[in-house]
Amino acid sequence: MAERDPRFTIARRELGSLRKEKTIVLALALQLFIAAFSSFLVVGLVSLYDPGQVEGAEVDVAVTGDAAEDLIRASREVRGVDAQYYRSEETALRAFHEYEATGVDAVLVAETRDERVFVRAVAPDGNVQTTIVVVQLRDVLRSFERLERTQRAAYLDSLPLELPPEASSSPYFGFTYTVLLPLLLFLPVFISGSIAVDALTEEIDRGTLELLRVAPVSLTDVVDGKLLAAAGLAPVQAALWVLLLELNGTSVSAIPALIALVAALALLVCSVGAATALLAPERRSAQFLYSIGVLLVFGGTAVFPNGPINAAARLAIGSGGTVEYVAVGAIGLVAVVAYGGLRRLVGRVDADAL
Incomplete structure (x- = not known):
């Protein structure tokens, strides 16, 4: 049963310990503030944006x-x-x-x-x-x-093409769906990946990973439990932020697809973070490598017209088509492959050598 599954026990323990992390709590509070007061903040932020x-x-x-x-x-x-x-x-x-x-x-x-x-x-x-x-x-x-x-x-000797009419769109609309919404959706993903890195490197630094293995718990169970806590936190936050946006008058379409996108990205990023922690157990090195990797991945995908950021914006405004849903499915597939790779890595790692 799930109640006796050691992975759920480790996940609950990990979530309970997050309350002691002031940096994580502050980041969550900041996101909550942005989502809860989005209508007020958009006006001020647009004054800087445009x-x-x-x-x-x-x-x-x-x-x-x-x-x-x-x-x-x-x-x-x-x-x-x-x-x-x-x-x-x-x-x-x-x-x-x-x-x-x-x-x-x-x-x-x-x-x-x-x-x-x-x-x-x-x-x-x-x-x-x-x-x-x-x-x-x-x-x-x-x-x-x-x-x-x-x-x-x-x-002119020949008549040139007529200039297209000037577009009149609200900067508030563009800022909300291309900046504010992706920020609220993807920031929890980055935080979850960082939590996954810290969760494993901290156990290794303190030597408590060996104590966990004294119980009938395998290294795979430990990694899965910590991954469950970190990756599961992101879609829950995203759902809450979207709900607060709706309460503030910002309509968001295709919410299930957006939550699925966040969950897939969280699994992908957390799998990469956990693998980094196992390969580079020193906390600072692991966080540095994780940060560089995530920046390169998201920076590279941002230039594509159907990357995660553009797909999220199009889905949120209700203009998402087959391409956007295929992009969400593709990211989910990559996340599953990354998780499978993590499982293989865990099977090859000698926990006593960590």
């Missing part, structure tokens, strides 16, 4: 030069930018340096040379408002480039 979307962020720009009129016209397409014409660059710079009196946040100098328009921007250095000013200036220049391309198309 400062131009902050309500009430007004930027006054002094524009000068022979192409200033077109630049001012382009600035009207950007929300939160008030562009005013100045007759000379010296006057504009003087207004910029006298910010307290004029309120000018930046200067744009637009000059025409050889039928090309060169724009030089002056923004505050080290000011709290610098990031917002730079982002707003970037949007103005993009709008200006679009306007120039449209106007100059009439002088």
